[in-house]
Amino acid sequence: MSWYRWDGEDLILACHLQPKASKDEFAGLHGERLKIRLTAPPVEGKANAHLLAFLAGVFGVPKSxxxxxxxxxxxxxxxxxxxxxxxPALPGLAPRPDA
Known part of the structure; x- marks a missing residue:
């Protein structure tokens, strides 16, 4: 299994999150998952909310x-x-097959 797959027009990412990092960034692969470092702490959903906002910005979509x-x-x-x-330029990420 790859760390991503296309589901129609939607992109599904399998991620490994590292909270409380020094900066927000993609950090290569962690096994079969895309490793993402985030500055947010892993408390009360802060890291999850930060992850969604980070990915929205990188992929050019609204947070919704x-x-x-x-x-x-x-x-x-x-x-x-x-x-x-x-x-974004990520290892092995290919455009949607029917695009």
Whole structure:
């Protein structure tokens, strides 16, 4: 399994989150997941909210188009990005097959 897959026009990411990092950034792969470092602490949903906002900015969509599908209280998360407008340079990330 890859760290991402397309579901129609939506992009599904399998992520490994590292909260309380020195800066927000993609940090390569962690096994079969995309490692994401975030400055937010892992308390009261702050890291999750920060993750969704970070991904919305990177993929050029409103925050309402990014949702957490699984992993609310875990470092391993699955995130859906509805109709991403831009794709960052990430290892192996390919455009939607029918685009």
């Amino acid at each position: 188009q990014v949702s957490l599908e699984s992993g609310e209280s875990n470092r391993q998360k699955r995130v859906r990005i509805r109709r991403p407008r831009q794709l």
